Amino acid sequence: MTTPAGDRTVSLREVGPARRGTREDEVVVAVSPAFAGHFTKTIVDVPHAEVLRQLLAGIEEQGVTARVIRVRDTADLAAIAHLGAKLSGSGIAVGVLSRGTTMLHQKDLPRLSNLELFPQSPLLDAEVFRKIGSNAAQYAKGESPEPVPTRNDQMARPRWQAKAALLHLKEFECIEADRGPVEVEPAFELSPA
Amino acid sequence: MTQSTPTTPLGPSDYPLSVNRPELLRTPTGKPLSDLTMDAVVSGELTGDDLRIAPETLQLQAQLADASDRPQLASNFRRAAEMTAIPDAEVLEMYNALRPRASSKEQLLAIAERLEGHYGAAESGVVVREAAEVYERRNLLARPEQD
Amino acid sequence: MTSTQPEAFRRRSSRRTEILEDRPVNLDGFVEEWPEKGLVAMESEFDPRPSVRVEDGRIVELDGKGRGAFDFMDTFIANHAIDVETTEASMAIPSDEIARMLIDPNVSRRDVLAVSRGLTPAKILDVVKLMNVVEIMQGMQKMRARRTPANQGHSTSARDNPIQVAVDAAEGALRGFAELETTLGVLRYAPLVAIALQIGAQVGRGGVLTQCALEEATELELGMRGITAYAETISIYGTESVFVDGDDTPWSKAFLASAYASRGIKMRFTSGTGSEVQMGNAEGKSMLYLEIRCILMAKGAGVQGLQNGSISCIGVPGAMPGGIRAVAAENLVASMVDLECASGNDQSFSHSAMRRTARAMPQLLPGTDFVCSGYSGVPNLDNMFAGSNFDTDDYDDWNTIQRDMQVDGGLRHVREDEILEARDKAARALQALFAHLDLPAVTDDEVEAATYANSSNDYPLRDVLADLKGAQSVMDRGLTGLDLVKGLEATGFHDVAENLLTVLRQRVSGDLLQTSAILTPDFVPLSAINDANDYAGPGTGYRLQGERWEQLKKLRHVTSATNPETEVG
């Protein structure tokens, strides 16, 4: 790779309770309790710093602003994404779990529904996260993006199914019941190559 | 119905009925098994109703299940015999009503009453009544809209 | 992948390690146990201790819980699955004694059932926990409901091409599957593909039963119309919260079971170890304990059988220590409570061919009602159930293992000329039937391609729009199995028409509703009633011998003893 840089890390600094946004041109990225905290990478070792950077880049490239919130009282992806959507000025949110599973949600949809769902966490890489961010922003602008193509791999089951279950359980351990969502500021740091 | 009822309960040696006791079998339209021929199909004499199971036949299969020490299977066949009278769409409707948080207790009891009263489906009614009671205890009845 | 370690500190690997590292088995995932959360196969100190208490003819305590604390699974099992009359006596028998009964040839299947119908989930777990894999197999050999083992196949197409589904069903039926199952990529294709499956199956071998896995309403409708013959994808779960997440309860599923029977349609439930922990709500119980709750729930609902063996969650127990032993045990439990058991081996399980084979031994060697509840009768790339543990590439291996071990896994080697004949005939029958019913045409090129094809890539592309319209018209015009019979008869496929009519006629008798029922090539219903498992030790029960053994001795290449310069077959 020609990129001269080394690996990036991210820390999420809490800046106060998450509030409903007022800008119509914003997308909320809602992360799960253990994202970029207890965990640092997805099930296939994509660093959370990269997940977040690409999601935010996809949104920014479309000229839309983004806010990041951490949901603390549930590890249910639909609940996280839906809460994000309700706090989003545009009504659009990206929800993401530590293991990488991602969902696009809109505030008027029933919680159990979604705009786009990416259930196969082992198949999500930086490029896909960029496209997900980009689509979220396009929905926020009222455009009609092509849904991000989802991939499928029959052999993902033997390789990843149990680890996914384990990560899911670990994420549940990090739930802090009765603590509301909090707005966070991502601070990316470049570790020396 | 013209179905002849055997005087003594059936036992394992009567199975399969289609081979050993065809004389006991009738379609819901009253035809014997031997009428279900290719000629009858081609001439248009047979309709879809001729290829359904009759409630009496399900009762016979229930006897066989009982005689094979399968009381739960037998009960299922008896409930099925009751349900042959319920139209397809209503069967699916009732099934959907039994899903968690889909119905209030009153709605479930109304279904039970319809089963018992309208269809004479006493055993099926019992299942729905039991569901109503358990759903109430386990908080699985329909709730007012919430987020 | 993630070589974050600086080069200098990386340890040098041996050549052998590199070779082992590259073995397919190392592409599989393995995780450590976490019993507190239920990430454990079957040995967990967090599982309940067995107990039962009956008052006034009602179970008031189950596995350490009083009735007031019952969740709906406890309630359903206590009310419907456990025999109140005998439970206290059965529960008083020490677990090791029951475990020994399971493997003791002097104790009949009936004697075991007399005890097992009074056992609670925790007690059953306690019993099977005492058994190693060989003992589990011994138990399965005796407790399987039907004496004669059988197998089930999948016939699907990555393009939902009905012609492919038909010809692969015909080949599968000819090779020996007693049941064939299909499902769709594009759901609206269902009517055409279900018809194709039915026609192909009846061409290959009259009396094969078919089903199309769909959401409940459409699956039931296709069954009621006589286009399919049985149903299987009725899922149940071992904890209340996961059951509710699946939008069902034991009562809704029990109601559905009666609904199927009321239409004369054979049906079984589906469950399996690992599904609850996979969905994050195992309530701290082992996978096998929760699966035993499913099995007893199915028993209580009065459904005749169960598809289990982890099924679509096989990657979870597969990654745990002793996980495949637990999967073998869940099949045994289904059989020991007198349910038909379609025993899994139906989902992509491992990158390693050795693991795939080993995983199937506890079902193949003792025999089950259906050794695979979906051996892929198409190449796995066409398998719309996300791939099976075995596919068409494995046919010859499977046949050879049957011959090596002298066990009946339900399949046989068939000469290519017979296979080509069946495939050609299935394609032509479908061509004639579609033309007769004014459904989208099947061209001669397609028939030709279908006869010699392996995967969906070998077929001409179909006009999907026309097919979908045709599929819709099947529903709109209310076509039934009877219309298929008429069409086949009118177009000169008399034998296929007769086969299908005979299958439809079975619905009137209800004989296929009994436990473990299949149809023999002579259209005789074979179930746990007239083909009850009578295993009583060496020399008894089902033995692979006589004509069937002669069939299974045949392989693609066997050198002739009379003239070693030639092959027999």
Place this chain on the structure above:
Amino acid sequence: MRLVVGVDVGNTTTEACLARVGPEGAVAYLGTALMRTTGVKGTPENADGAVAAVRAVLARVGPVTDQLHAVLLNEATPVISGLAMETITETIITESTMIGHNPATPGGVGLGVGVTVPIGELLGDRRGVEGSLIVVVPHGWDFDDVAATLNAAVRDGVDVVAAVLAGDDAVLVTNRLEKPIPVVDEVAAVEKVPMGMLAAVEVAAPGRTIRTLSNSYGLATVFALDPAQTRQVSPVARALTGNRSAVVIRTPTGDVTDRLIPAGVLELRGAGRTLRVEVDAGADEIMATVSRVAPLDDVHGEPGTHVGGMLAQVRDTMTDVTGQPASEIAIHDVLAVDTIVPAEVRGGLAGEVAQEHAVALAAMVSTDRSRMQAVADLVADRLGTSAGVGGVEGAMAVRGALTTPGVDRPVAVIDLGGGSTDAALLTASGETTAVHVAGAGELVTKLIDSELALDNREVAESVKRHPLGKVESFFHLRHEDGTVEFVDEPLPPHVFARVVVMTPEGLVPVPTRHSLDAVRRVRREAKRRVFCVNAVRALRQVAPQGNLRALDFVVLLGGSALDFEIPDMIADALAPHGIVCGTGNIHGSEGPRNAVASGLVDAYAEESA
């Protein structure tokens, strides 16, 4: 009193009309039925559908099969149509001259002129880096790193004037630059951009288009061109018109051409002569040539071209149907339509798309060797009644059309079908003439499919049949007429923010980035170019001396007469000729259906009276 059934075997549907005919020829219509046609129209396979239709109509009015006197079939001419589309222009870029594509989100604003240099050269000691630079960034560079590298270079005095990126990073990079420059991104084949060449990058503000590079003199200024060179680059400027961003690189022999592809030759024979026309001459020229040889005897296409293949296939199909040798099958009509197809530019570096011109062609064969008598014999046999061929389709259709309230002779009908558009005229004196012309509903679907680049006939068909809407939120949608509809239940997620087709089964999303208005324009234009053009063409062929003013009443029949806008569009097209045009309403109750079947009954009644 006699019971008779008129049966019309059409291309897709078979219609039946049951009537009681009195001794004086009085007709009482008892009912109608509609079934799918079995087999190709005009072949013995039609018998199944005909019998089914007769049974259906009888079943509808009670058990009277035994009293059925006669079944009357139309003389149905087998009509087979074929469709082909030929791209006739192609935009080609040679030697990496231009990247004129329109990425959704370029970065920065303005014009930068400099020499191309790979970003790698800005790292390290930057030896050999001088002058104004356009930095080219290959795949694999992270946007943060690109921005950091450019900022560092600029801080050290390097004159970076613009950048060209492989990835979709332009906004990200410009947002991080200390000195703003125009940036074009999503250049897929960025490695083909020549280095060390003078180039220009221009980006316009959102909602604007570029001004300098789309202007020949702008290019001349930027690259210091002489008049001869300026003339050469004018196609480049033209190709960039309307873009929000562009890159032009000056290479020694680079060029952009708009090439005409030889699409084959049509040989038209008729009126005693044979004329040849190049398909790439366009639809107007083809149709003008067709009219010069009218009435057309036959058409051939140059072998080895799409046109040749299509015409041969039409002929083969007819051979299969009728058993007539291919040499005896003649193509009696063609319809050519100009269309536009989005196609990737050849030699492009960024998957640039140009709107290439194409010609769509429908051809039609009809034969007089009908086998309706065989169908009649089969029907008679199966129903145990008499059956005969009761009259020619066109003649029967006008008869049926006359039962529409408010219609009188002379009357013309236009039957808007799937493969062909048919017209027939009944004069005041009772003479009829009929004609089939190529091109109908299927061609409309094809035009919609290709112009919107849907590549999905099902969606195209749906776009053709139903009005459009745009889902603006989960609780409201805007119809194509601008009205807004609110709903109580949230709309399903798969239609959110999409242009949708309002089908009776619900909203179906159209997979396109085009706006609702663009989709609507394509749909209406396709219908106009096929049905309006064909209505006029067909009527001219049946009108006395080809004079449309001689027609008073025109009745529209057939499936497309039920379309929500085609009848109005045709009426508008005919209005200048003083024609009353509307959708038929057979017997005042059947709508545009059943005209031929009831015409058969009427003809029978008239004869027997």
